[in-house]
Amino acid sequence: MNVRTICLSILYDGEATGYEIRKLSVEGEYSYFIDASYGAIYPALQKLEADKFVTSRVARQDGRPSKKIYSITELGRREFINSLFDKLGEDEYRSEFMLFARFAPELPQSLVIQRLNERLESLDQAVAEMDRLATNHTSPADRWIIDHGRSCMAFARDHIEAHMGELIAMARPDAAAAAE
Structure with a gap:
């Protein structure tokens, strides 16, 4: 496209x-x-x-x-x-958050926790936006698209929440905590 x-x-x-x-x-x-x-x-x-x-x-x-x-x-x-009859290209997914997560082992735990919480908040806002869009769109195709997007964002949010401890455990202890 x-x-x-x-x-x-x-x-x-x-x-x-x-x-x-x-x-x-x-x-x-x-x-x-x-x-x-x-x-x-x-x-x-x-x-x-x-x-x-x-x-x-x-x-x-x-x-x-x-x-x-x-x-x-x-x-x-x-x-x-x-x-729309043309072959569709692949979906593109780019995420600064995923780049951050990739390097979590190099970062202090407090920063990883902060970014995880920011991401959860961002995804909560995105899900709320999808809910808002759903109230303004009544066509079945629009609702299907909105529901799909909401499901993807809610799944990402739930995955982060369920597995954030793993990413935090990979991070380096904060300098203050390591000195004690």
Whole structure:
């Protein structure tokens, strides 16, 4: 899946500016699919418009710069659906926390405990966000996706909580405790 596809998917639901597309793909509900930078979104939108998959119009705003609003065309809708027939790439999972955990044996226990607690808190917030999203989405496909994401995050949280003692035991005793 590429930036063109994520732009078309967002526009499939309604018109949007490049800024709104970026915001949805980084902070919003589309952030769970792929990452799309401004540097990739605007060239993709230009190409989509040249290919007649989207159209744009300029909306004037009082006291603010005009904004360009994009809409998907019928041809773009077909292109988007056809793109879903392409073989899917592998899911990507990157985690700074996992890098930290990999080197826990080199770190003081107090830091490992701190990071584990921060991660648990972060996952609790992510699960709560999924619960919030679930109340705002009624389509069966959206609910399925939200439930899947919530399950993955809840499982990660439960695994960390159940096994955090193992990671703490791998860490080095704090300098103050080791000196005693």
